Amino acid sequence: MNNTADTVTITNNNSGDTVTLPLMRGTKGPDVIDIRRLYAEFGCFTYDPGFTSTASCDSKITYIDGGEGVLLHGGYPIDQLAEKADFLEVCYLLLFGELPNAEEFSRYSESVTRHTMLHDQLASLLKGFRRDAHPMAVMVGVVGALSAFYHDKLDIFDPEQRRMASIRLVAKMPTIAAMAYKYTIGQPFVHPSNSLSYAENFLRMTFAVPAEPYINSPVLSRAMNRIFVLHADHEQNASTSTVRLAGSSQANPYAVISAGISSLWGPAHGGANEAVLKMLEEIGSKDRIEEFLRRAKDKNDPFRLMGFGHRVYKNHDPRARVLKESAEEVLTELGVRDDPLFALAMELEQIALDDDYFIEKKLFPNVDFYSGIILKAMGFPTSMFTVLFAVARTAGWVAQWNEMSGDTGQKIGRPRQLYVGELQRNFVPLDAR
Numbered sequence: 001m002n003n004t005a006d007t008v009t010i011t012n013n014n015s016g017d018t019v020t021l022p023l024m025r026g027t028k029g030p031d032v033i034d035i036r037r038l039y040a041e042f043g044c045f046t047y048d049p050g051f052t053s054t055a056s057c058d059s060k061i062t063y064i065d066g067g068e069g070v071l072l073h074g075g076y077p078i079d080q081l082a083e084k085a086d087f088l089e090v091c092y093l094l095l096f097g098e099l100p101n102a103e104e105f106s107r108y109s110e111s112v113t114r115h116t117m118l119h120d121q122l123a124s125l126l127k128g129f130r131r132d133a134h135p136m137a138v139m140v141g142v143v144g145a146l147s148a149f150y151h152d153k154l155d156i157f158d159p160e161q162r163r164m165a166s167i168r169l170v171a172k173m174p175t176i177a178a179m180a181y182k183y184t185i186g187q188p189f190v191h192p193s194n195s196l197s198y199a200e201n202f203l204r205m206t207f208a209v210p211a212e213p214y215i216n217s218p219v220l221s222r223a224m225n226r227i228f229v230l231h232a233d234h235e236q237n238a239s240t241s242t243v244r245l246a247g248s249s250q251a252n253p254y255a256v257i258s259a260g261i262s263s264l265w266g267p268a269h270g271g272a273n274e275a276v277l278k279m280l281e282e283i284g285s286k287d288r289i290e291e292f293l294r295r296a297k298d299k300n301d302p303f304r305l306m307g308f309g310h311r312v313y314k315n316h317d318p319r320a321r322v323l324k325e326s327a328e329e330v331l332t333e334l335g336v337r338d339d340p341l342f343a344l345a346m347e348l349e350q351i352a353l354d355d356d357y358f359i360e361k362k363l364f365p366n367v368d369f370y371s372g373i374i375l376k377a378m379g380f381p382t383s384m385f386t387v388l389f390a391v392a393r394t395a396g397w398v399a400q401w402n403e404m405s406g407d408t409g410q411k412i413g414r415p416r417q418l419y420v421g422e423l424q425r426n427f428v429p430l431d432a433r
């Protein structure tokens, strides 16, 4: 492969054939080779399982530099957004590319709060689930079912209709998530209250009960807001790529977001903070930390320290520092700093940070290490952790879906394959096999 300024030439060493392909340059990050003409002119596809070397789209929404520990939305660093912005400002930024001014923010927040309620028939649908259903199963079902309520009115090529679908999804996700939780514990659903912020409203719908007044804690809602902001978008990860692929067929957006929720549910994607809690429970006490650290370092032991390391961030996770601050605030507010599980987490974090193995391999606590601790302290069961991730990530999913649907050059997704199966052969009847 020969790389000149703006093209790359590929040579087939057997046939001597060559093809010259354009290099595309973004505003930041590695260039990409435009291989769209490769098959027509060279007769080859590319091979990239997991698409880890393939840019599936161009996008203005999010930029990640894993080596430098950088995450930007619309150019704004994630720690600044997490410290200063309301989640709905970030939703607006992802969807429209700019932070809203005061008037835009007020109009956008009002449109979101106007759509927080669910059609009453959806509550009946939700009540059809088993009480012990995993809340992510309920999310997949109920969000997918929204497509039955908003089907006829949707032309995905109309930006205004896309905006409405995006607003409805952002607005209704916390209501559905809280209902999924209330249903599993047998408490009555709490309706949304439009005078509250997004995070406050969600906490109230989740934890309020009709028998006593609900007192909002600014510390807890600030931490909830941060968790939402920090999980709002992460570029072309598995669930976002699922949303783009499902949406590329022009499918109904509610069904498309339900596909994203399904992808997020997997333990390799949205389930890591739940794994942190399970690991802490397995370690059990401070005197067993050394044993588990030894196991984490042992090549022959599959055990890994959950909540440490990251596939993309190789120096630090820019989301982790602000969340550590929130973890400390929440534990103090709730008076559980001395709780054995949290004390164990803090000790484990310190020992691992001082350990040569973790220092050399640049393994540091990631966002999931702290989010699991915060959510557990707030009273969420571990089965709700991925649900909260889905509520937050809906902001990114709808923004990415909207960007894709508005791009006239976008095609229906259709990856290729390297076929390694049987050659053509003739059918043999059952009694002759």
Ligand code: CMC
Pocket (backbone or CB within 6 Å): 269, 272, 296, 297, 303, 304, 305, 306, 307, 308, 309, 310, 311, 312, 361, 363, 366, 367, 368
């Ligand atoms: N505990 C012990 N050793 C580890 C860990 C860990 N958590 N993470 C990486 N290593 C080792 C790994 O074995 C490898 O060792 P060697 O060089 O001797 O082969 C070395 O560190 C480098 O790892 P890597 O290959 O660069 O890391 P990776 O890209 O394969 O894995 C990871 C990334 C996130 C899958 C991994 O760090 C891990 O399993 N962490 C625990 C699970 C976790 O916390 N996941 C959540 C990530 S944040 C999710 C999000 O962004 O939403």
